[in-house]
Amino acid sequence: xxxxxxxxxxxxxxxxxxxxxxxxxxxxxxxxxxxxxxxxxxxxxxxxxxxxxxxxxxxxxxxxxxxxxxxxxxxxxxxxxxxxxxxxxxxxxxxxxxxxxxxxxxxxxxxxxxxxxxxxxxxxxxxxxxxxxxxxxxxxxxxxxxxxxxxxxxxxxxxxxxxxxxxxxxxxxxxxxxxxxxxxxxxxxxxxxxxxxxxxxxxxxxxxxxxxxxxxxxxxxxxxxxxxxxxxx
Numbered sequence: 001x002x003x004x005x006x007x008x009x010x011x012x013x014x015x016x017x018x019x020x021x022x023x024x025x026x027x028x029x030x031x032x033x034x035x036x037x038x039x040x041x042x043x044x045x046x047x048x049x050x051x052x053x054x055x056x057x058x059x060x061x062x063x064x065x066x067x068x069x070x071x072x073x074x075x076x077x078x079x080x081x082x083x084x085x086x087x088x089x090x091x092x093x094x095x096x097x098x099x100x101x102x103x104x105x106x107x108x109x110x111x112x113x114x115x116x117x118x119x120x121x122x123x124x125x126x127x128x129x130x131x132x133x134x135x136x137x138x139x140x141x142x143x144x145x146x147x148x149x150x151x152x153x154x155x156x157x158x159x160x161x162x163x164x165x166x167x168x169x170x171x172x173x174x175x176x177x178x179x180x181x182x183x184x185x186x187x188x189x190x191x192x193x194x195x196x197x198x199x200x201x202x203x204x205x206x207x208x209x210x211x212x213x214x215x216x217x218x219x220x221x222x223x224x225x226x227x228x229x230x231x232x233x
Contacts, residue, residue, distance in 0.1 A: 002112060005231045011106050015099075016040050016092035028083040028091065029070060035079045037093040039069040044089030045165055048081045049173065059174040060124065062086070062166070064150045071117065074099060087165060107229045115225065123219050131176045134215055139175035140185040141214035144195065144202055149218070161203040189213075 004012075019042070022028060029035060031050060046063045060081060063069055072080050074096055103110040123146075130139050147166065152158040168179040168186070175182070189195045194210045196203045204210055 002225060002228065004109075008106055008109055008231060011102055011109065012040075015094045015102065016042060018093055020091050020093055022085040022089045022091065024085050024087050024089075026085045028085065029073075029079045030082045031079055033079045034077060035070065035073040036077070037095060038071060038073055038099055039083075040092040040094070041065055041067045041069055042090040042092055045086040046083055046089055046091075047086050047170070047174075048083050050081055057173045058176070059170065061120065062147065062150070062174070065154055068113065068116070071113075086170070106232065108231045111228050115223070115228075119219050119223075126217060126219070127174075130215070136175070136177055136181055137185045137188055138214050139177065140171060140182055141189060141194070141210050142216050143171055143174055144189075144204075145207075145211060145214055145216050148202070148204065149220075153220075160205075160207065161201055163200055164202050165200075 022044075028039065028046065041063050043065050045065075046067075046069065048060045048063065048069075049057050050060065052058055063083075069083055069091065070079070070081075127142075130142060134142075143166075144164070147164060148158065148160075148162045151162045166174075168182040171177070172179045172182045177185070186195075186197065189210070190197065192209075194204070194206050194213065196205055210216075
């Protein structure tokens with residue numbers, strides 16, 4: 001999206017000097033934990049979620065390598081969300097003071113963090129609207145497209161086929177559906193020749209039709225970044 005300078009890369013690397021490894025299923029933080037750290041997800045995949053009043057789980061976001069995790073911990077002492085490893089992961093924790101110093105010394109990095117936060121906010125708004133106003137098939141299709149696009153951001157060689165890395169229960173928790181309903185929607189997408197599935201992988205057979213079915217909007221397209229401050233290095 002924006003090329004970073006060597007100075008900016010080194011500044012980000014300083015945030016990642018410490019390292020913590022987690023196995024799949026391990027919780028990094030729970031709702032209402034006392035918190036003070038923010039994290040960079042260095043490798044693997046994680047999810048942010050909240051518990052609803054009926055005891056069910058709502059997945060808010062799936063995180064991939066390079067994402068900032070628990071940014072809300074900058075302004076809250078009690079965690080507003082649970083963060084759990086969806087695969088074996090490595091995270092780099094850093095304190096609020098380190099983040100404050102980064103913002104002062106590198107205003108363009110601060111602006112880029114704001115950009116990514118707004119992309120995440122708008123994508124979350126899209127999902128919230130979808131929960132109440134789109135079909136189950138559209139919600140499942142949107143998750144598939146989002147997961148493929150995020151895989152492609154990390155690996156430009158990713159094409160129409162990708163490892164999903166989510167269980168049907170996890171897709172259900174992200175879309176407000178039961179695992180049984182998710183299974184039914186995946187089979188419907190297969191029957192309509194929009195996707196194919198094999199050994200944990202999904203292949204898009206008709207991506208345009210799939211995007212239409214999902215009412216999908218790519219929130220990484222059409223960005224206006226001409227206002228970003230100049231780099232200091």
